Amino acid sequence: MKVFGFNFGARKSSSADTAKERLQILLAHERGSGAPGPDYLPLLQRDILEAIARHVKVDRDAVDIRMERDADLSSLEINIELPKRAAAR
């Protein structure tokens, strides 16, 4: 709260604040309304691979999925290594 330029209640953010923030982000994802079920990622991976395999021959091992959950948005990064000569089917 800022009154007359003084910042009351301002303090160095403590480790407990960090804990709260981390938990809020995590729990919002774990129980949030509209959040996908916890086990959707393997299914998503399978669907993506199937879609790609309809066009290009890919190796299951060449798929790398990374996730970064954050307060306002999460990102899902999917890297697929295509074969040297991406042979169309």
Place this chain on the structure above:
Amino acid sequence: MSKVIVVTSGKGGVGKTTSAAAIGAGLALRGHKTVVIDFDVGLRNLDMIMGCERRVVFDFINVIQGDAKLKQALIKDRRVDTLSILPTSQTRDKDALTQEGVEKVLGELREEFDYIVCDSPAGIERGAQLAMYFADEAIVVTNPEVSSVRDSDRVLGLLNSRTRKAEEDGTIPAHLLLTRYDAKRIESGEMMKVEDVLEILAIPLLGIVPESTAVLRASNTGTPVVHDETSGAGRAYRDAVARLAGDSVEMKIAGDEKPGLFQRLFGRTA
């Protein structure tokens, strides 16, 4: 050669996960390729303690069930590049973990890592037994109080009968890690003395980790306490890791350091 180390205790809440995270990070800081595995199915916690909870995509059970490759489930630590984490499942029931599955995953990990640290669930049931079965060595985490010591004794019995190592060699190397050591309460006679615990359990002492506020701070921020060199607990874990790696380090009970004025003004770098 790779080594599988189980961190176990019988009794719950004595500091297994704190210790697995600290020892895993400590081994990695020494340059060893290390992975820490969470065996506590349904109660995922190691990811929080190691600060990678926002990046979990696949877990141990996904790998066992063939839904993901091991490489996809391993999370690389952002602080130490020789460290990885294999999180457990938050949702599956405990039966999803099978002995064959565990053996297969550990076998794959052995090809890539020097140390594989297994964070066991509490208890002496199936989950704890699976976490220990393929271990080459054990770290028994004990608090200096009667129920913890008693449970540690039972776990030692299991380690020496229900592990592959014990089936082959008759015994498994086990180290005692005494945690939440509180000098004041030991002095006042409320808590057991180190010598007494050692006499009863009769296994070599790996380290004494003092009760420390740094542990709570470390779990709040998701930074294994071994990174906190000003804390007694952090230094105790560093020493324990050095002993585990074969160094001989004098056993001392570390207290927390108060940074001096100079250090506070100019940071800790000398």
